[in-house]
Amino acid sequence: MYKKKDHYHQKAKQQGYRSRSAFKLKQINNKFSIIKKGHAIVDVGAAPGGWSQVAAELVGSEGEVIGIDLEEIDPLPSPNVTFIKGDITDEDIIEEIKKHVEKIDCVISDIAPKTTGIIDLDRSRSAILSMQALEVACALLRDGGNFLTKVFQSEESEELFRDMKQCFSYTKRYRPPSTRKRSTEIYLVGKGFNR
Ligand SMILES: C[S@@+](CC[C@H](N)C(=O)[O-])C[C@H]1O[C@@H](n2cnc3c(N)ncnc32)[C@H](O)[C@@H]1O
Structure with a gap:
């Protein structure tokens, strides 16, 4: 079991995240x-x-954020954030996003499946979702744009990383210090998108 209220959990609460x-x-x-x-x-x-x-x-008042999730998200007070309730595996999702903004500089994905406790299945579902996030990124990013996705480490996550190498000039695997020690998650960074 994780400690219920770890350092970052408390910090998030204090700072309103x-x-x-x-x-x-x-x-x-x-x-x-x-x-x-x-x-x-x-x-x-x-x-x-x-x-x-x-x-x-980070983007400030001149920038824009479009958030998508299967779940309804309570609106944020910032006028430059829009939430869409949707499934990123849906065919229409790209057109839906494009209704809000045409040219995207960066796609960030912290996407995760509902875990089953069956490790191989959870890892595989995580990789499939992150591959889908990469597809969304490839459909939306401007040339030179950036991509970030979380994935549970597995053979499939390495396949995803190889795919990223094909379309970004710089790629890196990274575990931020705030990642829980026991977690198998890793973040994959791609910079400099080229079609
Ligand atoms: C770890 S949470 C994201 C937390 C978020 N980054 C934050 O800081 O508040 C992962 C999210 O992925 C969403 N998700 C899973 N499958 C999805 C799908 N096919 N389309 C859209 N969202 C999905 C889940 O509903 C869940 O809310």
């Missing part, structure tokens, strides 16, 4: 600068909205 993983995005962005002022961001698997809060701070 909806999730402890808000700090993972901050740490990743400090290292890789994938999100910048004025950027348009798509946040895939966004509920309850912690990453979207951080992304909105």
Whole structure:
């Protein structure tokens, strides 16, 4: 069992973030600068909205954040954040996102399946969802755009990483310091999208 209220959980509560993983995005962005002022961001698997809060701070009032999740997300006070209730495996999702913003600078994905406890199945589902997030990114990113996705480490996650190498000029695997020690999750970063 995890300690119920770890350091990042408490910090998130104190600072008004909806999730402890808000700090993972901050740490990743400090290292890789994938999100910048004025950027348009798509946040895939966004509920309850912690990453979207951080992304909105990073892009500032000139930027925009579109968050998508299967779950309904309570709106944020920032006028530049829009939430869409939707499934990223749906064919129509790209057109739906394009209704809000045409040119995307960065796609971030903290997407995760509902875990079953069957490790191989959970890892495989995680990789399939992250591959789908990569497809969304490839359909939406401008040339030179950036991508970030979480995935549970497995053979399939390595396949995903190989796919990313085909379409980004820089790729890196990274575990932010706020990742729980026992977690098998890893974040894959792609910078410099080229079709
Ligand atoms: C770990 S949570 C994201 C937490 C979020 N980054 C935050 O900081 O608040 C993963 C999310 O992925 C969503 N998800 C899973 N499958 C999805 C799908 N096919 N389409 C959209 N969202 C999905 C889940 O509903 C869940 O809310």
